[in-house]
Amino acid sequence: NAGVTQTPKFQVLKTGQSMTLQCAQDMNHEYMSWYRQDPGMGLRLIHYSVGAGITDQGEVPNGYNVSRSTTEDFPLRLLSAAPSQTSVYFCASSYGALSPLHFGNGTRLTVT
Amino acid sequence: GDSVTQMEGPVTLSEEAFLTINCTYTATGYPSLFWYVQYPGEGLQLLLKATKADDKGSNKGFEATYRKETTSFHLEKGSVQVSDSAVYFCALTLGVGNNDMRFGAGTRLTVKP
Numbered sequence: 001n002a003g004v005t006q007t008p009k010f011q012v013l014k015t016g017q018s019m020t021l022q023c024a025q026d027m028n029h030e031y032m033s034w035y036r037q038d039p040g041m042g043l044r045l046i047h048y049s050v051g052a053g054i055t056d057q058g059e060v061p062n063g064y065n066v067s068r069s070t071t072e073d074f075p076l077r078l079l080s081a082a083p084s085q086t087s088v089y090f091c092a093s094s095y096g097a098l099s100p101l102h103f104g105n106g107t108r109l110t111v112t
Numbered sequence: 113g114d115s116v117t118q119m120e121g122p123v124t125l126s127e128e129a130f131l132t133i134n135c136t137y138t139a140t141g142y143p144s145l146f147w148y149v150q151y152p153g154e155g156l157q158l159l160l161k162a163t164k165a166d167d168k169g170s171n172k173g174f175e176a177t178y179r180k181e182t183t184s185f186h187l188e189k190g191s192v193q194v195s196d197s198a199v200y201f202c203a204l205t206l207g208v209g210n211n212d213m214r215f216g217a218g219t220r221l222t223v224k225p
Contacts, residue, residue: 004155033210035215043201044215048210056211058211092210094210097210097211100161101148101156101158103156104155105153105154105155
């Protein structure tokens with residue numbers, strides 16, 4: 001039972017580069033989301049999805065895009081990386097919008 | 113806006129010591145409250161929750177009571193173990209959905225043998 005799988009675990013980008021953080025879950029969860037974790041600030045919601053084909057913005061969406069073409073996958077795209085996007089990124093999913101969240105192990109991103 | 117405030121860490125305890133991690137909240141309505149735990153190298157996982165005032169959540173020896181009068185949800189454990197070393201996050205949601213969840217900054221606990 002893999003749960004929520006995030007790749008890569010670590011990534012270093014130069015300012016202006018683009019990349020996609022991958023997230024996949026095998027629990028048939030409808031709800032998926034992306035958070036960033038910064039020191040002293042807890043987790044902040046970037047984007048979320050309540051089902052395939054449906055996405056919406058969270059608290060800090062600027063500079064990020066998402067899509068949800070399948071139930072299993074919810075990739076996060078950085079369009080033009082900036083040093084302010086240096087952070088640890090977590091993908092999470094839940095059976096329904098009010099069910100407990102299941103988190104991946106995170107991606108540590110550094111933008112130089 | 114709605115938020116939670118946790119005691120700053122890090123917290124270092126000896127094995128079998130008593131643990132308290134303070135959490136207070138600010139909310140316009142009646143939130144559900146959660147404690148999540150993040151073990152080294154892993155993602156967060158739900159530890160316990162309480163959905164209404166005076167509810168007590170418990171799991172793995174940890175407890176927290178939803179105190180509406182003091183807007184608090186402090187995490188306690190009577191005797192910590194080395195395996196409890198982790199980062200603990202307090203969180204709330206007003207029930208709209210997980211997209212509404214607000215997390216505290218986290219408190220790092222280290223338990224020494």
